[in-house]
Amino acid sequence: MIIVETTEAIKSRHSVRQFSDQPVDQGIIKQIVQLAQRAPSWVNSQPWQVYCATGDSLTRIKNEYQKRDQAGEHGHPDLAVMSRDDWSSVTQSNMKQWRHEIVHHFTNFDEAHEQMTKASNTLYSSPVILYITIPKASPDWSIFDAGAFAQTLMLAAADRGLGSIPTYNSVRYPDILHKVLNVPQNERFIVGISLGYEKPAKINTYHSKRQPLSEVLHFSN
Template sequence: MTVQDFARETDPAEMLEQLLRDRHSCRAFLPDPVDDEVIERILGIAQLTPSWCNTQPWQAIVTRGAGTTRFRDALLEQARGGPPQPDFAFPTGFHGVYQARRRTCGYQLYDAVGVAHGDREASGRQARENFRLFGAPHVAIVTSDAALGPYGAVDCGAFVTSFMLAARALGIASIAQAALAGFAPFLHTYFGIPEDRMVVCGISFGLEDTAHPANCFRTGRAPLPEVLTWHD
């Protein structure tokens, strides 16, 4: 069933739920480029995202063609050494249920691609796929206005979700990548991002390589009672 067929046969809530279920973090892409018109439609839909006081703090830089190849090569070289330097501080640590969920996701990926537990060389190779953009033909670098602080980042997070759902609805796979934000100084220099804007994340996107083992697993979600508190 196509997305269009599904839309005709379901109500809006069911369609949204199905898009959320179908969307996943794609970790292997085909090299085929996405038409500019499709990319602009994805961004146009994402532009409808709500934001605080309608500030719309997000901006996106999108690579294509040789621009993606040059950026990928430069990023891989940059990623050879040095600690992360994100504009927004990374988590200081993962604990409790957050650590458990993170480990489960990691184990699922490693099992899918054949990385044995404890094989640091193989896990390192898989981690470097982030900086190869998982072979995607495009990446969007999302930034926010520095003066809006964490609230601008929250709005940008909503924009990223809208982008990925719109992409999924149009048959385009994607993955949001905080790993790219770890090289914020490089991104500022490479793309000429002014200092009054902060790098939130990257989104690699394109056509999914459905035959690649990295795309054969799906992460779970916590049951509603774990995240919901009623107050009467």
Template sequence: MDFKEVLDKERATRKFTDQRVSEKVIREILTDAQRSPSLLNSQPWRVYVAMGKAVKNIRADFKELIEKGEQPREDFAALMKVEWDTFPSQNMSTMSDTLNYFLRGEMTQFDEAQVNLFNAPVLVFLTIPKKSPAWSVYDLGTFSQTLMLSAVDHGLCTMPAHAIVKFPDVIRKYMDIPDDEAIGMGIGLGYKDKRASINGYRSKRVPLDKIVKFAKE
């Protein structure tokens, strides 16, 4: 697939079908992601793939905790203090407004998608050691993006989301993830439900000149 075509198709999918994803394809995607750049070749990432019953168990436990009103307790909260600057805050506010308009006020679709972990048949959990420099977070980001672009090239859709990693104790209950690794990113993989209106939404990006400055002299 041409790179621009891959880039154009790479977008958040908020509802997947139940169609099974081949383990062979997942291995090919992860092999591509393994080629991501890394500080001093440290390759701090580790990958844990949940399929079948493991996904169903994680989804059920997440849903139960959410319905009980449990607050997120993701591993990265202990590594990074989230304090957004004005510029990203404005961008997030714009997304909220445009998404609400796109769904014609039916924001329950958005909430339900997160509670159900987007109905993803595959959940990929990415970790780094808890004893990691900030550069390892960057490395995890490059790995994630390469993984998602490769997934699109293999005919799959993706959904990276905080909702997938907000209860790490539940994830560890079903996945053999050591306590000294921080579960930093969760990505849903699968095939897009073309009937779901929420999958038609596409967030906008700010104009290039708003983020770029060239120094020529």
């Protein structure tokens, strides 16, 4: 049996980079986090915690991020970032293609750069960011679990007509997040998921492509 709604939620989820200022009802946030808790995890360890930034706390995060950006401070996320040159050739080529498509989606490189930078500098203007953390004392498997949790959450959001984007950008300065969201020092930030209602904007009409199935699925009979 194929559950049509599940397929539709998977297909309709995409990264939204500009949100409207319509608030998200706290009851809906509770529903989608509760659904995400159904994600599988190593020996049902459920390593995730979710810190919801909205209202004043989110404004403080955005302001403090902007100050750091203006000061030219590099991000120092809890998960290390690897230089693009060190990624495998296939993944480098996928990333290059994504950038190429984004530029072509806009009229030229300058417009694409301007729109993406604006979106990034405002943390996508979403009314909510859900921060997912795991304990610092965790194996790599817990990062896998947090990823499953994040995707389940985003699908539950899509099912309710909510847009989302998971970002490195929102977890670049963990010290700010610890302070504003009162997160214990023994937790580390995996990703922030911006959540809200999609604004009709050109940046949101780009839908990323995927490799042909034959490039990723390998049967062995």
